[in-house]
Amino acid sequence: MAFPADYRYTREHEWIKVDGNQASIGITDYAQNSLGDIVFVELPKVGDELTAGKTFGTVESVKAVSELYAPASGKVVAVNENLATAPERINSDAHGAWMIKIALSNTGEVNKLLSSADYEKYVKEEGGH
Amino acid sequence: MVDFGGWDMPVEYSGLIAEHMAVRTSVGVFDVSHMGDILIRGPQALDAVQHISMNDAAKLQIGQAHYSALLYPQGTFVDDVIVHKLGENDYLLVINAGTREKDVNWVQSNVREFRCHANDLSDYYTQLAIQGPHAVDVLRKLTNVDLTPIKNYWFTYGTVCGIPNTMIARTGYTGEDGFEIYIPADEATSTRVWYEVLRAGEEFGIVPCGLGARNTLRLESKMALYGHEISDSINVWEADLGRFCKMDKPEFIGRAALEEAQAKPEGLKRILVGLEMIERGIGRDGYKLFSESGEEIGYITSGSPAPFLKKNIALAYVPPAYSQIGTTVLVEVRNQRVKAQVVPTPFYKRPRNK
Numbered sequence: 380m381a382f383p384a385d386y387r388y389t390r391e392h393e394w395i396k397v398d399g400n401q402a403s404i405g406i407t408d409y410a411q412n413s414l415g416d417i418v419f420v421e422l423p424k425v426g427d428e429l430t431a432g433k434t435f436g437t438v439e440s441v442k443a444v445s446e447l448y449a450p451a452s453g454k455v456v457a458v459n460e461n462l463a464t465a466p467e468r469i470n471s472d473a474h475g476a477w478m479i480k481i482a483l484s485n486t487g488e489v490n491k492l493l494s495s496a497d498y499e500k501y502v503k504e505e506g507g508h
Numbered sequence: 509m510v511d512f513g514g515w516d517m518p519v520e521y522s523g524l525i526a527e528h529m530a531v532r533t534s535v536g537v538f539d540v541s542h543m544g545d546i547l548i549r550g551p552q553a554l555d556a557v558q559h560i561s562m563n564d565a566a567k568l569q570i571g572q573a574h575y576s577a578l579l580y581p582q583g584t585f586v587d588d589v590i591v592h593k594l595g596e597n598d599y600l601l602v603i604n605a606g607t608r609e610k611d612v613n614w615v616q617s618n619v620r621e622f623r624c625h626a627n628d629l630s631d632y633y634t635q636l637a638i639q640g641p642h643a644v645d646v647l648r649k650l651t652n653v654d655l656t657p658i659k660n661y662w663f664t665y666g667t668v669c670g671i672p673n674t675m676i677a678r679t680g681y682t683g684e685d686g687f688e689i690y691i692p693a694d695e696a697t698s699t700r701v702w703y704e705v706l707r708a709g710e711e712f713g714i715v716p717c718g719l720g721a722r723n724t725l726r727l728e729s730k731m732a733l734y735g736h737e738i739s740d741s742i743n744v745w746e747a748d749l750g751r752f753c754k755m756d757k758p759e760f761i762g763r764a765a766l767e768e769a770q771a772k773p774e775g776l777k778r779i780l781v782g783l784e785m786i787e788r789g790i791g792r793d794g795y796k797l798f799s800e801s802g803e804e805i806g807y808i809t810s811g812s813p814a815p816f817l818k819k820n821i822a823l824a825y826v827p828p829a830y831s832q833i834g835t836t837v838l839v840e841v842r843n844q845r846v847k848a849q850v851v852p853t854p855f856y857k858r859p860r861n862k
Binding site (some may be wrong): 419437441443 | 517519520523526720723789790792815
């Protein structure tokens with residue numbers, strides 16, 4: 380699995396890609412693979428405030444429900460509406476299928492997240508039991 | 509891999525939806541070796557089976573099987589079982605993995621008064637389920653048995669993958685046509701047969717199927733799962749399995765309580781119904797149900813997206829007043845209440861001649 384080097388990652392398997400003081404958020408390829416066929420996503424609305432580490436939505440596969448955790452704090456500025464009708468895009472392109480974009484309230488928060496190398500090491504350990 | 513009644517089993521192989529669709533439209537194969545097998549043998553085997561199970565085993569012919577259940581005296585479930593009549597004094601009960609020890613103990617202690625033996629043969633068999641409209645075409649390539657005359661819920665014996673005297677049953681847990689074969693449990697044989705089935709099924713696009721697809725397939729077909737639709741606190745009438753419970757046969761464990769429950773003027777407290785979500789949301793196992801006026805009325809026993817029907821469906825217990833087709837109920841999905849409707853079941857019924 381290749382995790383883009385310019386993204387940062389959480390231990391709950393979200394990714395965040397920073398662009399200036401805005402950032403896109405999604406779930407990793409490892410996450411989509413362990414969830415299986417994704418059939419439903421529940422996302423916040425534009426204007427909602429996210430707090431780093433708190434849940435901001437859910438993603439459901441046929442077999443399970445998973446909470447989504449905010450990698451960083453900020454206000455939602457865009458929601459990927461395509462995922463409401465085509466949630467399977469998360470399976471086919473997890474690192475391209477962004478869920479929401481936020482205006483970061485503290486760009487420093489992102490630096491505390493895992494780098495792609497650290498995340499890759501982390502999932503190897505998690506998957507290797 | 510997940511631990512399932514002590515078995516290390518895959519939830520999915522290539523993907524749950526693809527596996528589910530393969531069974532509905534072509535063919536899939538399941539390793540269901542976790543299922544347990546109890547053999548009841550002896551001159552009073554039939555009396556013993558009649559005593560411990562709710563369906564009328566006297567109606568079975570040799571080579572025939574039926575759905576039944578082992579009940580507690582209060583009319584609730586020890587487990588559901590498939591009873592196979594192997595011979596005049598020989599019955600095979602196929603039981604669930606998670607309840608195996610309990611079932612074996614229950615059967616052995618309750619057949620003691622009859623002249624028969626009840627033996628746990630679970631470890632001797634690898635059970636493979638080949639399911640789907642092309643299951644017959646796949647198995648035909650691997651056996652000398654003419655499969656055409658085997659009717660649904662009948663079985664026979666023949667050579668499969670070179671193994672003589674293999675039990676071949678036209679049974680399954682998917683709501684689709686298919687077969688279950690019982691082969692020796694040694695690893696070399698099991699592995700060989702598994703791959704021979706996959707190879708024979710290649711031309712039909714066979715896929716190995718995991719527990720996930722097994723669950724969604726049985727849910728679409730409204731087949732009960734122990735610990736969900738049936739349990740030691742749910743009785744036969746509530747579970748809507750009365751058609752498999754023969755009150756006109758001689759005595760059986762649970763009968764008196766069921767008769768009493770039937771005679772009660774206030775009737776049933778709850779009954780199993782099928783639900784279809786009509787608003788956005790997926791009702792899942794354990795989610796609570798509310799009436800439109802906000803009263804808590806029941807819960808979902810099994811709920812999931814239905815891959816073939818492309819709807820979100822559920823089985824649920826509700827008071828009879830809410831069991832009419834078309835009744836709207838609210839499912840509590842996390843912090844919201846989402847509308848669902850009582851619908852006819854089974855949700856899926858296979859087309860005839862498919």
